[in-house]
Each structure stands twice: as C-alpha cells, then as structure tokens.
Amino acid sequence: MPSRKSRLRIQDIINAANSIQNYTAGMTFEEFQQNEILIKAILYDFVIIGEAAINVSNEVKSCSPQIPWRIIGDMRNVIAHEYFQVNLKIIWNTIQHNLPDLVTQLEELLQAETLLEEE
Numbered sequence: 001m002p003s004r005k006s007r008l009r010i011q012d013i014i015n016a017a018n019s020i021q022n023y024t025a026g027m028t029f030e031e032f033q034q035n036e037i038l039i040k041a042i043l044y045d046f047v048i049i050g051e052a053a054i055n056v057s058n059e060v061k062s063c064s065p066q067i068p069w070r071i072i073g074d075m076r077n078v079i080a081h082e083y084f085q086v087n088l089k090i091i092w093n094t095i096q097h098n099l100p101d102l103v104t105q106l107e108e109l110l111q112a113e114t115l116l117e118e119e
Contacts, residue, residue, distance in 0.1 A: 004055070006055075006056045006057045006060045007110065009052040009053075009055055009056050010052070010056060010060075010106050010109060010110055011110070012048060012049075012052040013048075013049045013052045013053060013072075013102070013106055014103055014106050014107065014110075016045040016046070016048040016049045016052075017045075017049060017099045017102060017103050018103065019045050020042050020045050020046070020095055020099060021095065021099055021100070021103075023038060023041065023042060024038075024042070024095055029088075029089070029092050032088070032092055033088050033092075039088065039091075042091065042095070043079050043086065043091070046075060046076065046079055046091070046094075047076050047079055047080055049072060049075075049076065050072050050073050050074075050075055050076020050077070050079070050080075051076055053069050053072040053073050053076070054069075054072075054073040054076065056069065060109075064105070064109050066105060067102070067105050067106070067109070072102075075094070
C-alpha cells in the first residue's frame with residue numbers, strides 16, 4: 001500500500017509547481033541562472049514533482065494520458081542522479097511553458113476524477 005494516496009501526491013505536484021512559478025514570477029532567465037540558491041530550491045521542487053508523479057497510481061495515470069507522467073519522472077531522475085547534465089535552459093523552458101498547463105490539467109483531474117476518491 002502506498003504511503004500517500006494519489007490525490008495527495010497530485011496536490012504535492014501542484015503545490016511545488018506553484019512555488020516554482022511564484023519564485024520566478026517577473027524574473028528573466030539571466031536573473032534565474034545567476035541565483036544559485038533559487039536554482040537549488042527549484043530543482044528540489046522538481047524532484048518533489050517527479051517523485052510524486054512516479055508514485056501516482058497506474059489507474060489514475062491511465063485515465064489522464066495527456067499528462068506526461070513518464071517525462072516528469074524522467075526529469076526527476078536526471079536532476080537527482082545525473083545532476084551534472086541539468087540544463088538550466090531546459091529547466092527555465094519547463095517553468096515558462098509546461099508548468100502552467102500541468103497545474104491546470106492536474107487541478108481539472110482533481111475535480112473530475114472519481115478514481116481519486118476510491119484510493
């Protein structure tokens with residue numbers, strides 16, 4: 001039995017993504033790449049996002065194939081295990097172009113998915 005239900009893990013993803021967006025609001029890429037403390041905080045939040053995504057139940061994942069569960073988990077693995085390959089431009093692009101849609105999709109999933117109630 002998992003230590004946390006999928007509903008809670010999805011909420012963890014939303015919370016971490018919102019934190020990242022709040023940290024970087026109004027910031028340029030140049031400002032971002034020069035702030036080591038911020039980068040480390042954001043990478044930690046991405047690890048949380050990935051770990052939570054990896055542990056969402058397969059039933060929930062199969063009901064939401066539009067969410068790139070595998071890619072999210074893969075990003076976590078690179079950050080945690082292949083940290084020397086982290087590309088800040090990819091991180092920045094993800095923040096700017098992927099996180100807003102991911103949050104919207106996950107919020108919709110939380111509202112609509114009865115599977116989440118059954119776990």
